[in-house]
Amino acid sequence: MAVALSTLVEEADRYLGAGKIPDYCPNGLQVEGRPQVLRIVSGVTASQALIDAAIEAGADLILVHHGYFWKGENPCVVGMKQRRLKALLKHDISVLAYHLPLDLHPEVGNNVQLARQLEITVEGPLDPADSKVVGLVGSLAEPVTPRDFARRVWEVMGREPLLVEGNEMIRRVGWCTGGGQGYIDQAVAAGVDLFISGEASEQTFHSARENGISFIAAGHHATERYGVQALGDYLARRFALEHLFIDCPNPI
Incomplete structure (x- = not known):
């Protein structure tokens, strides 16, 4: 109806x-x-x-x-x-x-949904002192190498991510979907082993290398496919509607 x-x-x-x-x-x-x-x-x-x-x-x-x-x-x-x-x-x-309401939502938000896709346990906000920072921090059930985690991202998202490989095993992860690469400083302050975003800027490489963490750019479009699907599913259930997600591929 x-x-x-x-x-x-x-x-x-x-x-x-x-x-x-x-x-x-x-x-x-x-x-x-x-x-x-x-x-x-x-x-x-x-x-x-x-x-x-x-x-x-x-x-x-x-x-x-x-x-x-x-x-x-x-x-x-x-x-x-x-x-x-x-x-x-x-x-x-x-x-x-x-836009931001879908990034931030604790159930259907892009960041929470990406964590579920990549099997990351959400622990809290990337920067508890600044509510304007859109991002989360969490942990993995078992430590993995940066390359193994990048392989997981590739398998889940269907595209090869850009990896800046650090020396540490990945236990704690910070992330912000889409164009959140600028939050790498907050990720470093949060003590993560890996920061994930959709895009990368020229300076992101140097920030990761010089602060001794790994970094993955998994694609702006690719990291933000899951929130809108979850919201569409919620509305479809709530009102008994038909819902179809259509992915128009974007390599960025």
Whole structure:
């Protein structure tokens, strides 16, 4: 049975606590489509490829982590933005997007979900003194070598990660999905043997080497596939809806 769009959005906002978390974009309903929702298509980014796939799948709503209207972007509806919005409005499809609320959530959040995929036991925030730091710290059941853990990441995520190999066995892990490589200093302060993020910056290599820890860049897209799937599954169960995750591959 279909559910009212307003009801679904209200529940997603409540569940994620979206209104309490400052962000770089509007969280929640970004594009309003038809008033009733039966089928949700989720994906990492509201790209043209995902929109086209959602249209083909008969979606009423697209649920994403990376939506639209970021601070500092050109607000004019031209070019790529015009084509995306035109397709959504033509087919009466809504876009529901959650950025930091989906990174931070303790059940369906990207960071918690990545830990479950990689069999890391969550112990707490990466920096307990700074709530703005989006990341977690945890431990492994058994110590492993950096190469063995990188192999685990490869097997789980289906892509070869970038590894900066340290000398220590991996017992404690810090991580932040997506573009969280800048938190490596907090990871060092937390006493981890390995820091994981999606991306890497030039200086990340030197920070890892000179501080004696291992570092893995597993891909921005790849590390943020799991939160939106978990949120989509939650909403589908809550309202007895259809949910389909569509992965539009991205090597970054």
